[in-house]
Amino acid sequence: MLFTTTQFLLFLPIMLLLYFLIPVKMRRVTILAASIFFYANFGLTMLAVLLTVTLLSYGVGLSIEKRGSRAMLTCGVLASAGLLAFYKYAAFLSAVFGNAFGFSGEDFSLVMPVGISYFTFRIISYFADVYKGKCEAEKNFLNYAVYVTFFPMIISGPIERAERFLGQIKACESWNLWNSDRVYDGFVRVVFGFIQKLVIADRLSILVGTVYDDFAAKDGALLWIAMAAYYLQLYMDFAGYTNIALGAAKMMGFDLCENFRNPFLARNVKEYWSRWHISLSTWLRDYIYIPLGGNRGGTIRKYRNIMLTFLLSGLWHGNGWRYLLWGGAHGACQVIEYVVSSVAANLGCVKTIDFETGFWNLIRRIKTWIIVGILYIFFRIPSAREGLMYIRLMFTNVHAGALTGDTAELLGVTAPYLVVVTVLTVLVLFAEYQAETKSVTLGEGLRSMCLPVRFAILLVMILAVALFGAYGPGYDATDFIYFGF
Numbered sequence: 001m002l003f004t005t006t007q008f009l010l011f012l013p014i015m016l017l018l019y020f021l022i023p024v025k026m027r028r029v030t031i032l033a034a035s036i037f038f039y040a041n042f043g044l045t046m047l048a049v050l051l052t053v054t055l056l057s058y059g060v061g062l063s064i065e066k067r068g069s070r071a072m073l074t075c076g077v078l079a080s081a082g083l084l085a086f087y088k089y090a091a092f093l094s095a096v097f098g099n100a101f102g103f104s105g106e107d108f109s110l111v112m113p114v115g116i117s118y119f120t121f122r123i124i125s126y127f128a129d130v131y132k133g134k135c136e137a138e139k140n141f142l143n144y145a146v147y148v149t150f151f152p153m154i155i156s157g158p159i160e161r162a163e164r165f166l167g168q169i170k171a172c173e174s175w176n177l178w179n180s181d182r183v184y185d186g187f188v189r190v191v192f193g194f195i196q197k198l199v200i201a202d203r204l205s206i207l208v209g210t211v212y213d214d215f216a217a218k219d220g221a222l223l224w225i226a227m228a229a230y231y232l233q234l235y236m237d238f239a240g241y242t243n244i245a246l247g248a249a250k251m252m253g254f255d256l257c258e259n260f261r262n263p264f265l266a267r268n269v270k271e272y273w274s275r276w277h278i279s280l281s282t283w284l285r286d287y288i289y290i291p292l293g294g295n296r297g298g299t300i301r302k303y304r305n306i307m308l309t310f311l312l313s314g315l316w317h318g319n320g321w322r323y324l325l326w327g328g329a330h331g332a333c334q335v336i337e338y339v340v341s342s343v344a345a346n347l348g349c350v351k352t353i354d355f356e357t358g359f360w361n362l363i364r365r366i367k368t369w370i371i372v373g374i375l376y377i378f379f380r381i382p383s384a385r386e387g388l389m390y391i392r393l394m395f396t397n398v399h400a401g402a403l404t405g406d407t408a409e410l411l412g413v414t415a416p417y418l419v420v421v422t423v424l425t426v427l428v429l430f431a432e433y434q435a436e437t438k439s440v441t442l443g444e445g446l447r448s449m450c451l452p453v454r455f456a457i458l459l460v461m462i463l464a465v466a467l468f469g470a471y472g473p474g475y476d477a478t479d480f481i482y483f484g485f
Contacts, residue, residue: 185443210412
């Protein structure tokens, strides 16, 4: 079930009620049962795949620890990665090689299990950590099954590490039955996530669709606006999902890893990846980049490892040339940044400039924002060729006076729509900035205020979802974008 459905709004409080009322010794069983029920709503075939993978990977983990065998680790990783590749890339590869062998991509059209990219990466990191001795193989199947299937993170992460999360699972039966601060913080985060998803991301999708779906007929100025809107939509969509997931887990006492840290403040592409989808970027660093050699072996090998890592990141996101192009471009940008930084360090005139001042930081952030936003065009456009065409038109099809009329009408929306989305976006980004600079969560920040102010702010947040959320008769909530990855 999707987080934005009525089913989930009924499921979550019922699940929490049972969680708090049942004997503590049954908590893990309750979590597993709730996770299975949650995932079963996507289809029994998908559930069968998930449960089979959970059972087999549990056995592989025990074998890796018992034998200390690199061959067993390799088999486990290849089997897990092979299953992911089969579901994600069979159709793509058959389309590439189909003409030579007499079949088409439709012959391998498969329904990919929801969240397979995420639980597969969790399993692979578990295998690697057991082999390296970072964590012990989990002997209790119940604990391991909760780790793989935990419903808040099963469909779009974050990609938790076993060494961190299994400890919480084992300890959950010793936690206090009720912690009002914990539940309040989790609830605030869930509401905040709904604002990001329903009020901002899903309403931005209207504007984005209007332009992207007919971009060849639009002026370049509108293409720039739509590019920025899609970048913002993508962030609010994924960050919204993450906040709902982390908030739901928090109410049960679990602390999932943070997945975002104000990515719009990044001053270069490397820093961007330390702020965006953090659980994926650190996974790629620890299990791909470093095993390839990381920074060891000289500059050329370092650049090669960066490129290979981000090409894999592109493949993880989707099965098409546009994703490879997107991943390769992110890798190339980082290589270029390293080269430019190295050259600049040797230029005496550049050494006299303080690039850490407010002005230069602003310039660097705008530059990074434009680069990253342009590259995300390949997420929205169905082919690499059309994506390149979109970018070309952004720079060559701009006409003076294109926005002198009713800009909102040109974007397929209304002026009040633009005002609501803009104001709420500014408020959300400001709240996130404040949370980072003060090193507190939104819930902790509200709890530091007096009760009437705290209540009023939370009520406004709930009303914002109720009044401005994109739902109602005739509206079908769009899936979270990262479900497809």
